[in-house]
Amino acid sequence: ATVSEPAQKCCTENIQPFLTSILEELMGPVSSGFTEVRSLFDKEVNEIIQDFQKTNDMTRLKENVDQLMTLPFNSVKMEPCYLKVNLLQELLQDLKSRFKVYHIDFVIQRTQNFMQELMENAVYTFEQLFSPSRQADSAKVATTIEKVKLRVLK
Numbered sequence: 738a739t740v741s742e743p744a745q746k747c748c749t750e751n752i753q754p755f756l757t758s759i760l761e762e763l764m765g766p767v768s769s770g771f772t773e774v775r776s777l778f779d780k781e782v783n784e785i786i787q788d789f790q791k792t793n794d795m796t797r798l799k800e801n802v803d804q805l806m807t808l809p810f811n812s813v814k815m816e817p818c819y820l821k822v823n824l825l826q827e828l829l830q831d832l833k834s835r836f837k838v839y840h841i842d843f844v845i846q847r848t849q850n851f852m853q854e855l856m857e858n859a860v861y862t863f864e865q866l867f868s869p870s871r872q873a874d875s876a877k878v879a880t881t882i883e884k885v886k887l888r889v890l891k
Contacts, residue, residue: 755835759832762828763825763828763829765824766821766822766823766824766825766828767822767825767848769821769822769824770818770819770821770822770848770849770852771818771852771855772821773817773818773821774815774818774852774855774856774859775890777808777814777815777817777818777856778808778856778859778860778863778886778889778890779886779890781805781808781814782805782863782882782886783886784801785798785801785802785805785882786879786882786883786886788801789801789878789879789882790879793875795875795878798878802863802864802867805860805863805864806860806861806864808856808860809853809854809856809857809860810853815852815853815856818849818852818856819849819852822845822848822849822852823845825841825844825845825848826841826845829841829844829845859889859890862889863885863886863889866885866888866889867881867882867885
């Protein structure tokens with residue numbers, strides 16, 4: 738009871754007025770990173786479609802889809818996504834001094850973990866939706882892949 742009123746006053750005067758602007762600042766790099774994840778998934782699936790249209794090889798298609806499943810764990814391909822979030826390092830330095838925000842690296846790491854998890858979910862969902870279609874007519878496979886990709890991106 739003794740601490741509640743001063744704490745409430747401190748939050749109301751010194752923190753709450755800045756929350757909206759802080760969230761907007763932080764969401765820039767976060768949104769950019771997640772947009773990069775989406776773009777990477779889109780690019781990789783488009784490459785699978787193009788390769789299949791050139792080769793019409795179902796075995797190679799299976800290999801490409803299996804390789805897509807490893808995308809979330811491919812640090813080289815995921816690196817551009819992670820780099821977008823590294824901009825938080827600079828933004829959080831200002832918050833650290835103004836609001837005593839610590840563990841900046843933890844915030845960045847958690848965001849990157851969420852990005853990897855999003856990619857894992859995307860490739861898993863793609864594989865689950867596409868699996869029944871692998872036995873389909875090879876003329877329709879590229880169209881099916883495109884439809885599944887769009888469904889996952891939705």
